[in-house]
Amino acid sequence: QYVLTQTPSVSGAPGQRVTISCTGSSSNIGAPHDVHWYQQVPGTAPKLLIYGNSNRPSGVPDRFSGSKSGTSASLAITGLQAEDEADYYCQSYDSSLGGVVFGGGTKLTVL
């Protein structure tokens, strides 16, 4: 259903580190096209968290980091906080489809 594949859910205790993966193909992440990450707190609009694979917009804590390798990308969150509980989406561009594509989202639960 979604061009990019994300694990549906992940959880961690406060202070821990979690990673969220995003798997694509040679026509998107592996093309290579940049990967961007968004955080969506329930009931609010998505917010840009990481752009260009590993860059943080102004105001985003350095607890959030992104990386990319081959046809996959990852978002890492260190020092988990209760406020990090949200849905996280990866996004890229797909050359075959000729447009923006998203992952299905990963729900992060802070235990």
Add this chain to the structure above:
Amino acid sequence: QLQLVQSGAEVKRPGSSVKVSCKASGGTFRGYTIMWVRQAPGQGLECMGRIIPIIGVPDYSQNFQGRVTITADKSTSTAYMELSSLRSEDTAMYYCTRDLADHGLDPWGQGTLVTVSS
């Protein structure tokens, strides 16, 4: 700092159309691309299409081709998304956002809830 302000929630009958607006506040569209993204209840994000307002030529995603019309009024820095032949599955939150290409999608409008119900 650019903000995108969307029109309010809508309730529509099946078979009708809805038109959602997205106005730039604190700036103009300039040469940017505005994209429309749909999010069905409990689901992920889906690109519907986009437009560069100063050029005015839209580009639609395959899943919405033929049912969606995206326009823009550069004089008021407002973009519009019209979805026709509405069905219950179109009940969703609709967002506009600025497409910065290699800098991601930012900012996002607050979203417009469209409910399709008889």
